[in-house]
Amino acid sequence: MKGDINVELISRMLDEARECIEKKDAMQASEKLYKASEESLKLLSAKFRLPEYEDAKKRGRWTTSLLFSAVRMLSEEVNPDIVNRWDHAWFLHVEGFHEARLNIEEVKFRLRFIEELVRIARKS
Numbered sequence: 001m002k003g004d005i006n007v008e009l010i011s012r013m014l015d016e017a018r019e020c021i022e023k024k025d026a027m028q029a030s031e032k033l034y035k036a037s038e039e040s041l042k043l044l045s046a047k048f049r050l051p052e053y054e055d056a057k058k059r060g061r062w063t064t065s066l067l068f069s070a071v072r073m074l075s076e077e078v079n080p081d082i083v084n085r086w087d088h089a090w091f092l093h094v095e096g097f098h099e100a101r102l103n104i105e106e107v108k109f110r111l112r113f114i115e116e117l118v119r120i121a122r123k124s
Contacts, residue, residue, distance in 0.1 A: 010039045010118055021111065026104045030096025033107070033114045037089030038067065040121035041082075045070045047124060048078060078124055085117035 017032035042062065045053035052070040056062045075083040088110045096102040 006039070007043065007122065010036050010043065010121070013039065014115065014118060017111070017114075021104060021108050024104045026102050026107045027097055027100050029104070029107045030092040030102060033111065034089050034093035034097065037086060037114050037117050038062075040118050041067060041070055041074065041086065043121045044074050044078065044082075044124055048074065050074070079120050082117065082120060085113050085120070088113040089117065 013032045013036035017029045017036065020026075020029035020032055042053070042056075044050075045056075050070055050073050052066045052073065056066050071083055071086045075081075092102070092107065092110055092114075096107055
């Protein structure tokens, strides 16, 4: 995989998402929030030495199935809120970015859930 999970990248993605929200760019804000969430999951997976992390290292990349499996494991072993936070991130990724169906208020509402996932990743 390309380098280690970078906490600075997670912070940068969150900052960029906030900037996109200020600019009322729902599509880009959605994707930045999703990326911060994805990187947070990768960080947690590495910290807790999940098999999904090891599998991703061997493959040289993460797959959707590995991410969802890691979410389940982390929710069971670390914090049950992780699955709910991830569901918001996935919703933003699909409905906000790929389908471009969310307005800025819908994206802004979900910011707090993504921020919480990032907090969980940082403190665990």
